[in-house]
Amino acid sequence: MCSNYRPVGNKDLPFFDVSSIEGDTPAGDVYPGSAAPLIYLPGDNAPRAAVMGTFGLLPFWAKEQSLARRTYNARSETVADKPSFRNAWRKRQLCIVPAMSIYEPCYETGKAVWWAIQRADGMPMALAGLWERKAWGEEMPSWSFTMLTVNANDHPVMGRFHKPSDEKRTTVILDGAQIERWLSASSEAQMRELLRPCDPDLLTTAPGRLGP
Structure with a gap:
């Protein structure tokens, strides 16, 4: 699971074939309820677009914004059935969450030590996600x-x-052509084909967090 991460900045968006985003990207790490960029396809044959969104899905029926603190991750095994996620899944409201690093706790020393997980080549990460839109x-x-x-x-x-x-979980980290395949998936079968752990050689890890 991933409850906080370091998002990309405006200068990193071209890596995802997106030129800009309206407004400023966060300067530091993101936690559930914070605003951060997401990238999606506005329509058939349309270029990718980036918008700011709340980290934590808020379905159309949500009454409280605090729900975002419980919906920042969706289990692929149950995403089609859970009330918070099934509308976005059924409508294929697919996005990628662009990140420089995700953070997870490691207990190998006997206590929780936060580690940063990044791409080994230093490039931004593309995390598979779902989006919703509701006026707040x-x-x-x-x-x-x-x-x-x-x-x-x-x-x-x-x-x-x-x-x-605990059960070990990971975000779905997409690479190369997988990014476009996810954003443009036209069926549940195409979506599920991509929901698997990434090649371990894609990643590097180290204790601590990214600097400011």
Whole structure:
């Protein structure tokens, strides 16, 4: 699971074939309820677009913005059935969450130590997500998003994180052509084909967090 991460800045958006985003991207790390960029396809044959959204999906029926603190991750095994996510899943409201690093706790020392997980080549990460849109007024974005997760018990990198007794989970980290395949998926089968842990060689890890 991923409850906080370092988003990309405006200068990193061209990596995802997006030129700009309206407004300023966050300067530091993002937590559930914070605003951060998401990238999606506005329509068939349309170029990718980036907007600011709340980290934590807020479905059309949500009454409280605080729900975002419980909907920032969606389990791929149950996403089609859970009330918070099934509308976005059924409508294929697909996005990627652009990140420079995600953070997870490692217990190998006997206590929780936060580690940063990044791409080994230093490029931004593309995390598979879902989006919703609901008007909240001027106090927060109308867009919101969640990150999809899959089991990582056997993954040599992501299996190191979380408590020893917990199921190991990982965000879905897309690479190369997988990004376009996810954004343009036209069926549930095409979506599910991409919901799996990434190649461990794609990642590097280290204790601590990114600098300011």
